[in-house]
Amino acid sequence: MIRRLMLREEVRAVALFRDDGALVEGYGLDSAERLATLARFAYDTKRIVQGNLDQLSMFTGQRGWTPPTGWLVRGGGHTVCSVGNLVCVADTTVGNLNELMAELQEVARY
Amino acid sequence: MADLEELMALDGALAAFRYSSTGEVLEQSVREGADFDARVLDLVAHMCVANLAIATLQARGWEAMTGMTGFHPVQQFGLLGLDWTVVVDGERGVILPTGQADLDGACARLGSGA
Amino acid sequence: MSILSELAATPGVVAAGQYTWRGDRYTFEGRLDPEHARMASIMCRATTMATHMQARMLASLPGGEGLDPPRGWFVCGATHSVCVLANVFCFIDNARTSPATVLAAMTERLGEVRPEAMI
Numbered sequence: 283m284i285r286r287l288m289l290r291e292e293v294r295a296v297a298l299f300r301d302d303g304a305l306v307e308g309y310g311l312d313s314a315e316r317l318a319t320l321a322r323f324a325y326d327t328k329r330i331v332q333g334n335l336d337q338l339s340m341f342t343g344q345r346g347w348t349p350p351t352g353w354l355v356r357g358g359g360h361t362v363c364s365v366g367n368l369v370c371v372a373d374t375t376v377g378n379l380n381e382l383m384a385e386l387q388e389v390a391r392y
Numbered sequence: 393m394a395d396l397e398e399l400m401a402l403d404g405a406l407a408a409f410r411y412s413s414t415g416e417v418l419e420q421s422v423r424e425g426a427d428f429d430a431r432v433l434d435l436v437a438h439m440c441v442a443n444l445a446i447a448t449l450q451a452r453g454w455e456a457m458t459g460m461t462g463f464h465p466v467q468q469f470g471l472l473g474l475d476w477t478v479v480v481d482g483e484r485g486v487i488l489p490t491g492q493a494d495l496d497g498a499c500a501r502l503g504s505g506a
Numbered sequence: 507m508s509i510l511s512e513l514a515a516t517p518g519v520v521a522a523g524q525y526t527w528r529g530d531r532y533t534f535e536g537r538l539d540p541e542h543a544r545m546a547s548i549m550c551r552a553t554t555m556a557t558h559m560q561a562r563m564l565a566s567l568p569g570g571e572g573l574d575p576p577r578g579w580f581v582c583g584a585t586h587s588v589c590v591l592a593n594v595f596c597f598i599d600n601a602r603t604s605p606a607t608v609l610a611a612m613t614e615r616l617g618e619v620r621p622e623a624m625i
Contacts, residue, residue: 316458333548346473362463363470380496457566
């Protein structure tokens with residue numbers, strides 16, 4: 283299912299990880315080790331974002347932040363975005379981020 | 393760099409803010425009726441500074457480990473909450489409704505280089 | 507006597523608490539409002555997660571191996587400090603004790619706990 287994301291012109295790599303951060307399935311990087319590292323980074327970021335949002339909700343008393351849907355980090359060359367346990371590396375200069383995030387949300391539901 | 397008004401012109405924008413490198417809010421603009429007071433924006437900005445710092449650490453680590461470049465410097469960080477999404481660069485941020493957040497528009501209007 | 511009770515009874519320790527890694531439960535002993543203890547567990551858990559990620563990244567570079575897995579962290583304020591080891595935290599009164607003293611006491615009691623087994 284996640285392989286379909288690779289059909290998007292901006293997508294360079296995609297990985298699905300378990301709740302403990304271990305790689306389940308991935309495409310687009312030149313070794314399983316790198317895909318596992320990508321999965322681990324995404325897992326760490328997911329947990330840190332969750333932790334920071336928990337604190338924000340706690341301090342502000344505002345609903346609407348948690349649970350998080352996903353996150354994205356945009357560099358000049360690459361953008362990394364994630365929804366659920368799915369992470370994607372995309373070319374920043376190509377494609378449409380809104381469409382990519384929407385498709386990530388759809389694929390992450392399966 | 394975008395003015396706050398430019399960020400607030402994004403579809404559905406709830407609030408926009410300019411902040412210091414330590415997370416102090418220097419300027420803010422909030423849509424009338426939106427529930428984002430100065431105290432909340434202060435905390436959002438501080439959280440964004442933390443997220444950007446961690447993302448930058450990861451970008452540098454990833455590039456050092458893999459040789460795959462283009463992540464650093466981080467230009468924007470986006471956090472999609474349940475109802476609200478916040479996108480920031482190193483100086484400004486905008487809060488949008490998650491379901492209809494124009495992420496491309498937000499990234500385009502924010503600066504390049506966090 | 508539980509580890510938390512022992513730590514909470516240590517001179518200068520205001521309260522000691524413990525949280526699950528999933529973030530869904532916490533317990534504590536000492537002079538802390540239950541709501542504040544809940545907040546403390548959320549904050550400590552978030553920082554601990556960040557330190558684990560940072561340590562793992564540093565460990566992947568030459569010279570950084572000794573940091574991973576991290577055992578704990580501490581932060582000092584003007585009158586109070588927070589010490590964390592594994593998933594246990596202590597709030598301490600700086601006037602009555604020091605992070606080093608409390609971390610030593612925590613290490614003594616939690617010494618058999620392997621941090622990597624608690625992630």
